[in-house]
Amino acid sequence: MLTGIDTSFFYALASGNPAAAEAWENKDLATSALCFYELKKRLLKGDLKAWPTVIEEIAKAVEVIPVTVAAALKAGQVAHGTGMPALDAIIVSSLDEAGCREILTLDLHFRLFSKKGLKITLLTE
Numbered sequence: 001m002l003t004g005i006d007t008s009f010f011y012a013l014a015s016g017n018p019a020a021a022e023a024w025e026n027k028d029l030a031t032s033a034l035c036f037y038e039l040k041k042r043l044l045k046g047d048l049k050a051w052p053t054v055i056e057e058i059a060k061a062v063e064v065i066p067v068t069v070a071a072a073l074k075a076g077q078v079a080h081g082t083g084m085p086a087l088d089a090i091i092v093s094s095l096d097e098a099g100c101r102e103i104l105t106l107d108l109h110f111r112l113f114s115k116k117g118l119k120i121t122l123l124t125e
Helices: 007-014 018-026 034-044 054-061 069-082 086-097 108-112
Strands: 002-005 028-032 063-065 102-105 119-122
Touching: 002 086, 007 018, 007 034, 007 054, 007 102, 018 102, 028 034, 028 086, 034 054, 034 086, 063 086, 069 086, 069 108, 086 108, 108 119
Parallel strands: 002 028, 002 102, 028 063, 102 119
Antiparallel strands: none
16 A cells, blocks of 8 residues: 655654654655655755755655646645645645555644545654
């Protein structure tokens, strides 16, 4: 089963979150290409200094899901219907379109996306 991870998953992993570490070691993970945008912004601000090669490591370790037209259209509906921020709506829609049956996140608003067969798991810090 493919498990989706958003940008906050990587913050949880970097901070030693046990659930994130377990998933990193034991699950088939996928992330949206948009997570690289969010991580690059954080790196340019000087964050994540303890993990300077985060982008390269992630690209090697997980499946990277592109943004498709179908995901973008679905994201428009999600954002409109829930008020979810645009990037997160695109990320969750991309992961759903890619066949993920679970998404691991720290972001509470991911729970606004409700779909039968898709589990949103909140990682606690």
